[in-house]
Amino acid sequence: MAAPGSPNHLHTAHDLAVRLARQAGELQVRERAGITAHTVKAHANDLVSHVDLASEALIVEGLRAAFPDDGVLGEEGGGVTGRSGRRWIVDPLDGTRNYLAAAGPWSVCIALQDGPTDDDLALAVVHDPVVGETFSAISGEGAFLDGVAVTASDRTRLGEAIAGLSFDPSAATKQLMVGVIGALLPEVGDIRRIPSALDLAYLACGRFDCAVLAGTKIWDVAAGMLLAREAGVVLGGIDGHPSPALILAAAPGLWEAFSTSNAAEHALGAAAALRGTGS
Incomplete structure (x- = not known):
């Protein structure tokens, strides 16, 4: 195996992450029809099933076998502390509500x-099990969909833009997002609400032109943020920095209009309110 930190090491790690994401996706598709129960976590719309847990175990075991010194942070608690200074961030099933209800897409992230901040993301994989698409990126090497390079939309008119919307469906977040959605709808061509990772992946390949993501967790957005950056998407947020609390994102030609729009102002206000309440 290549030395840690080398380009070959990252490509080896990338290939393993792609393989594990696809294996978890196959498990999810196979098990979907047989799910009979799930558990509520933080609130009534925050769900977990045995498939979430099995998917995380599959991914974490595969990563730990190949890179035993690396840390792992898993949404469902499957994490371990590492010694290498690198950390894998895993969301085994982003969009569990969609998965359980057969009402929309989900992904494996x-x-x-490779460092202490969200800016130190080295590689990313977002896999859509239903359509079989795999988005991936290595820092500094661009973003790819099934191995083919992708870039952000070339849209320049905000009124024609497709905007992605992702947020935690807790009661507090939904209430604060009312103003964001009300401001966003008149300003863009249309909106789509999908799970966070696919929202950012769709920005990376130009399917979406801009997006607001609010009240998420790091495992929801880590892979998607790197994909978007590598594709040329502009990212901002509270104090100008994207974070799980708030990500404002747009194609380069839309960023100025989008970042100064009423929707962006409402989103910044909502995120500040959420942060103030601890939600």
Whole structure:
């Protein structure tokens, strides 16, 4: 195996993450029809099933076998502390409500963080099990969909833009997002609400032109943020920095209009309110 930190090491890690994400996706598709129960976590719309847990175990075991010194942060608690300074961030099933209800897309998300901040993301994989698409990126090498390079939209008119919307469906977040959605709808061509990782992946390949993501967790957005950056998407947020609390994102030609729009102002206000309440 290549030395840690080398380009070959990152490509080896990337290939493993792609393989594990696809294996977890196959498990999810296979098990979907047989799910009979799930558990509520933080609130009534925050769900977990045995498939979430099995998917995380599959991914974490695969990563730990190949990179035993790396840390792992898993949404469902499957994490371990590492010694290498690198950390894998895993959301085994982003969009569990969609998965359980057969009401929309979901994805498998794996990111590698090689440093202490969200800016130190080294690689990312977002896999859509239903359509079989795999988005991936290595820092400095661009974003790809099934191995083919992708870039952000070339849209320049905000009124024609497709905007992605992702947020935690807790009661507090939904109430604060009312103003964001009300401001966003008149300003853009249309909106789509999908899970966070696919929202950012769709920005990376130009399917969406801009997006607001609010009240998420790091495992929801880590892989998607690197994909978007590598594709040329502009990212901002509270104090100008994207974070799980708030990500404002847009294609380069839309960023100025989008970042100064009423929707962006409402989103910044909502995120500040959420942060103030601890939600």
